Structures are given as structure tokens and as C-alpha cells.
Amino acid sequence: MDSQFWRxxxxxxxxxxTNLDRSLIIFNSLAMHIHPVKVRERAIRFSYTFYLGMISFFxxxxxxxxxxxxxxxxxxxxPNAYNNMKDLQYVVSNGIFLRNMHRWAAHLMVITVFLHMLRVFYKGAYQRPREFNWVIGVFLFLLTLLLSYTGYLLPYDQLSYWAVTVGANIVKYVPVVGKSIRFLLLGGNEIGEYTLVRFYVLHCVILPLMMTSLIGLHFWRIRKDGGLY
Amino acid sequence: MEKNKKKGPQKDSGKESLSRRKFFVSAGNAAIGIAALGSLGVTLDFLSPKVLLELPRRFVVGMLANMQPNSVTFDAEHRLIVFRDKQGYFYALSAVCTHLGCIVEWKETGIPGHPEGVIACPCHGSIFNKTGDVIRGPAPHSLDRFKMYLEDEKIIVDMTETVSEEEMILKV
Known part of the structure; x- marks a missing residue:
């Protein structure tokens, strides 16, 4: 096994x-090295974190x-968006399965992120030196909500349209800049082609990239702030 | 003497605090700052569309002869309700609820206390009277009222600005 090719x-x-070899497996791997080489047994018990952060991540x-x-x-x-959504449900093989999985995972993620925050709050895990990781977590929660909101418009049915109308009008109540933010968000005075493309780009590119970077920072801070103990 | 000697060069170094290196560093930082601000402005400008494929805000809502007295016309495309009262005058109200932007509906049957008819929002239950004032519900203020004109027997609505309850009336 330990050939030149393997190595x-x-x-x-x-x-x-040896134990050193075992720790080096974790240490030397790109995917694994985010984990600590050693953890306390109680820190990986289910009742300790309920695995809510990892569930959210997966x-x-x-x-x-x-x-x-x-x-x-x-x-x-x-009108392609609505037709595509219907095609995914009734024409594309397993499309309805993918769409439902995306939808349910999105709903579940909002719930698990929220429960994760409750767990961290009630166990006081946001305290020194983890204050800033809590702040990152708040932004991750906001990004989760924004991803939900932008994804909501994409089927472009009645529910989407009016939910986003209501959401965009809530933005309008921001003092001074509210109307400008609404205009930029919608790419116009009302929901239209530009709005759909804007929400699509936000939902598929900008917000996931922000989310990925912040998740990386969040995990790195867990280790740097002392890990679970 | 020694004190004076010490003071001398210190004062000089205080005056000469802007060294060549420091000057170029701050000049470079300032240039980067200006470029960053400029790119922010250009990006914001890029993000606001210049051409909108939206409906015109001033348009012919109908012919005078076609709109009977005591009638209510709902223009779904422009989100507008046009009233022609018994006395013959016109006025136009926005059909966009002032709460969160749903489209309101004209209810001819009215509600108790308002048999003349009301305008109701299906989303959060706001109710407006026939001239657009809030009767109840979460709506913070009355429906937008627009100026109307009569040109060549055509009824024209100008949705670019809202006017008061008196100004919205178009007597024909």
C-alpha cells in the first residue's frame, strides 16, 4: 500500500x-484538518450541542x-420561470424530488439555524472569547433568511409575487434611503424582469458566496476560540 | 544650554514630520481612497437601471362618453380605480394598499356604516372609504390620489404625483 503512487x-x-500517525491523518488532510485532532468525550455527546450547527451546515x-x-x-x-418550475414538477425526471428537497432543506435550515442560536444562547456559549463568533452567527442567520426570501420569488407564482411585494415595501420604510434601496433591490419601481434576474443572481451567486466565506470564518473561529470543551 | 540643544532638533523634527516616504504613502492612500469611493459611486450608478419597461405614468384611462355617472372602473394594468360620481365628477385612486402594497378591491355592497361601498385590501384587512380615507386596518394613510385631466373628450390620469382630496376632483 505504501507505494510511491500512494504517497x-x-x-x-x-x-x-501510533497516535501520532492517527493525528496526522486529520492534520494532513484538506477536508479533515478543520477538525481538532483530539476532542473531549463530553463535547461530542448529542446532548451537548444537539449537532445543530453541523445539521445546518449539511x-x-x-x-x-x-x-x-x-x-x-x-x-x-x-414567463419562463413559472413554466420551468412547473416543468421541474411534471416533466423533468426526478425534478419534483429535487425541488421538494431544496424547499424542505431550506425550511429546515431556517429552523435548525434558529435552534442552534437558541442552544448557544441558553448555554452561554456566546461569552468571551466567543463574542465575535456569535456576531458572525447572527450574520449567517440573516443570510439564511435573505436566501429564503430571494429564493421565494424564483417560482414566480402569485405567492412569490405578493410575498416579495410585501417584503420590498417593508424595505421602503427604512428612513431616508428606504425608497432607493427598494429601487435598487427591485431594479425598478415594481417587480418585473429585472427583479427576477436580480433575485436570481443574489440567490445563486452573491449570497451563497457570502455564506460560504462566513461559514469558513465561523468554523475557523470555533477552533481558534478554544473549540468545544 | 543643553536644554536648548535638545529642544532645537526636536522642533525641527516636528516640522519635518512629512518625510518623502510619508508623503508618498499618504498620497497613495488618498488615491486608493478616491478610487474606492469613485468605484462605489459608479457601481451604484450601474445598479440603477436607466431604461425601465414599465407602464407610462400619464395615460388615457378612457373616453368621457364611455364612463357612466355613478360608475367605478378598475384598471388592473395601471392599478387604479376611477370613480365617476352621481353628480358627474371624476376622481382616481391608486389601487395599491398603503400598508404593504397589495391590490385593493372595490366592494359595492359596503360594510355596516358605509352602505355607499368601500375599498378593501385582501392581504391584511385594511378598509378605505369611497374617497380613499382609511376606515380601519393597518394601512397608515389614505390611498394615493391622482390628478385627472379632460383633453379631447379623453379622460387622462397623471400618476406622477399625488394630490389632495380637493385637487383630485375633475369636474366635467
């Missing part, structure tokens, strides 16, 4: 004998995967 791909040398991964697949059959234009 050219995996940095860890075989065979694994829901986000599921949303990215299903979302990218849905993008292959979706055009952000009027």
Missing part, C-alpha cells in the same frame, strides 16, 4: 501504528447541490 496522493504514511450543502441541479432547468425570465 504521491496521500501525505499520510502507511501503516498507521442542509446548506444539500441546498447547494440541489440548487445547482435546479439551475440547469431554470431560466430567470418572465
Amino acid at each position: 504521491s496522493i496521500f501525505r499520510t504514511r502507511l501503516p498507521i501504528k 442542509l446548506f450543502v444539500a441546498l447547494v447541490v440541489t440548487g445547482v441541479l435546479l439551475m440547469l432547468y431554470y431560466q430567470p425570465a418572465i
Whole structure:
């Protein structure tokens, strides 16, 4: 196993004998090195964190995967958007499964992120030195809500249209700049082609990129602030 | 003497605080700052569309002869309700609820206390009277009222600005 070929791909040398070898598996891997090499046993008990952060993260991964697949059959234009959504339900093989998975994962993510925040709050896990990670978490929650909101318009049915009308009019009540923000958000005075494209770009590119960067920062801070103990 | 000697060069260094290096660093920082502000402005400008494929805000709502006295016309496209009262005068109200922007409906049957008919919002239950004032509900103020004109037997509405209850009346 421990051939030149193996070693050219995996940095860890075989065979694994000592605890140092075991820790190096984690340490030397891009995907794994975000984990600590050692954790306290109580810190990985279910009742300690209820795994809510990780559940939220895996829901986000599921949303990215299903979302990218849905993008292959979706055009952000009027009336294509609504027709594409209906085609996904009734024409595309397994399209309804993907769409429902995306929808349910989105709903669940809002719930798990919220429960995660409750857990952190009631266990006082936001206290020093983790204050700033709480702040990052608040932004992650806001991004989750914004992703939900922007995704809501994309089917472009009656429910979408009026929910976004109401949301955009709430923005209008922001003092001084409210009307300008609404104009920029909608790309006009009312919901139209530009709005759909804007929400599509926000939903599929800008917000997920912000989310991914902040998730990276959030996880890095967990380790740097002392991990779970 | 020693004190004076010490003071001398210190004063000089205080005056000469702007060294060549410091000058170029601050000049560079200022240039970056101006470029950043400029790009922000250009980006904001880019984000606001210059051409909107929206409906014109001043348009012919109908012919005078076609709109009977004591009638209510709902223009779904422009989101407008046009009233022609018994006495013959016209006025136009926005059909966009002032609460959160849903489209209100004209209810001919009215509600108790308002048998002349009311305008109701289906989203959050706001109710307006026939001239657009809030009777109840979350709506913070009356429906927008627009100026109307009569030109060549055509009834024209100008939705670019809202007017008062008196100004909205078009007597024919």
C-alpha cells in the first residue's frame, strides 16, 4: 500500500501504528484538518450541542447541490420561470424530488439555524472569547433568511409575487434611503424582469458566496476560540 | 544650554514630520481612497437601471362618453380605480394598499356604516372609504390620489404625483 503512487496522493504514511500517525491523518488532510485532532468525550455527546450547527451546515450543502441541479432547468425570465418550475414538477425526471428537497432543506435550515442560536444562547456559549463568533452567527442567520426570501420569488407564482411585494415595501420604510434601496433591490419601481434576474443572481451567486466565506470564518473561529470543551 | 540643544532638533523634527516616504504613502492612500469611493459611486450608478419597461405614468384611462355617472372602473394594468360620481365628477385612486402594497378591491355592497361601498385590501384587512380615507386596518394613510385631466373628450390620469382630496376632483 505504501507505494510511491500512494504517497504521491496521500501525505499520510502507511501503516498507521501510533497516535501520532492517527493525528496526522486529520492534520494532513484538506477536508479533515478543520477538525481538532483530539476532542473531549463530553463535547461530542448529542446532548451537548444537539449537532445543530453541523445539521445546518449539511442542509446548506444539500441546498447547494440541489440548487445547482435546479439551475440547469431554470431560466430567470418572465414567463419562463413559472413554466420551468412547473416543468421541474411534471416533466423533468426526478425534478419534483429535487425541488421538494431544496424547499424542505431550506425550511429546515431556517429552523435548525434558529435552534442552534437558541442552544448557544441558553448555554452561554456566546461569552468571551466567543463574542465575535456569535456576531458572525447572527450574520449567517440573516443570510439564511435573505436566501429564503430571494429564493421565494424564483417560482414566480402569485405567492412569490405578493410575498416579495410585501417584503420590498417593508424595505421602503427604512428612513431616508428606504425608497432607493427598494429601487435598487427591485431594479425598478415594481417587480418585473429585472427583479427576477436580480433575485436570481443574489440567490445563486452573491449570497451563497457570502455564506460560504462566513461559514469558513465561523468554523475557523470555533477552533481558534478554544473549540468545544 | 543643553536644554536648548535638545529642544532645537526636536522642533525641527516636528516640522519635518512629512518625510518623502510619508508623503508618498499618504498620497497613495488618498488615491486608493478616491478610487474606492469613485468605484462605489459608479457601481451604484450601474445598479440603477436607466431604461425601465414599465407602464407610462400619464395615460388615457378612457373616453368621457364611455364612463357612466355613478360608475367605478378598475384598471388592473395601471392599478387604479376611477370613480365617476352621481353628480358627474371624476376622481382616481391608486389601487395599491398603503400598508404593504397589495391590490385593493372595490366592494359595492359596503360594510355596516358605509352602505355607499368601500375599498378593501385582501392581504391584511385594511378598509378605505369611497374617497380613499382609511376606515380601519393597518394601512397608515389614505390611498394615493391622482390628478385627472379632460383633453379631447379623453379622460387622462397623471400618476406622477399625488394630490389632495380637493385637487383630485375633475369636474366635467
